[in-house]
Amino acid sequence: MIALISDIHANIEALSVVLEDIQNHKVDKIYCLGDVIGYGPNPRECIELVQQCSEFTLCGNHEEAVLFNAQDFNPKARRAIDWTREQLNSDSYDKEKNYQLWDFLGDLRKRVREDSILYVHASPRQPTREYVLPKDVKDPAKLDSIFKEFEDSEICFVGHTHIPGVFTKDLQFFYSKTLENRYEFKSHPGKKLVNIGSVGQPRDGDNRACYVLFDGETVEWRRIPYDIQATMTKIRAVEDLADYLAVRLEEGR
Ligand SMILES: [Fe+2]
Structure with a gap:
């Protein structure tokens, strides 16, 4: 069994409860689909963990932004990226420690293919940037082209939108909650694009941390409550992290 985590966004409280939950299951490996940092108050701790x-x-796009530039980010997200960069360069730590964090970020891959499964942060067409949203079921040209991009794979796992669910090739999207957080591939033949949701900043109206367990046949989205108030308090203590970034955690939006 593998555990898939994504979009942690420097939220150590959410990441910690997810890792505890993973330990309570027979998980052999953990794969992380990116956006470990950005928005949240604990980038160093999340990268290390x-x-x-x-x-x-x-x-993810946030790693790309911290490494290169955040020009296409909105002002609040860009400010959070600039603050994150400062944290990773902080002279309160050994230079060696900082270099280790930067080396880790610099070595991240944009796509991994294993057996008949493709893993990317955002979309098989644009692995770090493109948003594949529930409303895209009304855009057949976009979804067809995205599905063509992983012709050699059966399943493509993504994060990025923070909205967990399954896209099918016949232009449907099922929110994980309408699937009662389980999806069996055998009973639904055909290619799938599966969004695993976000550990540290869910946006589907459920403020609990989200991640996926996958045994090769079934996807299970796990929703884990965490100490949201603690993360909100930390965000509010940092001037460069907008208050909205705290509020949205509570709202799950
Ligand atoms: Fe993200």
């Missing part, structure tokens, strides 16, 4: 526990981590 993910580095220790994951088999691989993919590059």
Whole structure:
């Protein structure tokens, strides 16, 4: 069994409860689909923890922004990225420690294919950036082109939108909650694009941390409550992290 985590967004409280829950299951490996950092108050701690526990981590748009530039980010997200960069360069730590964090970020891959499964942060067309949203079921050209991009794979796992669920090739999207958080591939033949949701900033109206257990046949989305108030308090103590970033955690939006 593998555990899939994504979009932690420097939320150590959410990541910690998810890792505890993973320990209570027979998980062999953890794969991380990116956006370990950005928005949240604990980027260093989250990178260190993910580095220790994951088999691989993919590059998300927030890693790309902190490494290169955040020009296409909105002002609040850009400010959070600039603050995150400062934290990773902090002179309160050994230079060596900082270099280790930057090396980890610099080595992240954009896609991993294993057996007949493709893993990317965002979309098989644009692995770090493109949003594949529930409303895209009304855009057949977009979804057809995205499904064509993983012709050689049966399943593509993504994060990025923070909205967990399944896209099918016949242009349907099922929210994980309408599936009661379980999806069996055998009983639904055909290619699937599966969004695993977000550990540290869910946006589907459920404020609990989200991640996925996958045994090769069934996907289970796990929803784990965490100490949201603690994360909100930390965000509010940092001037460069907008209050909205705290509020949205509570709202799950
Ligand atoms: Fe994200």
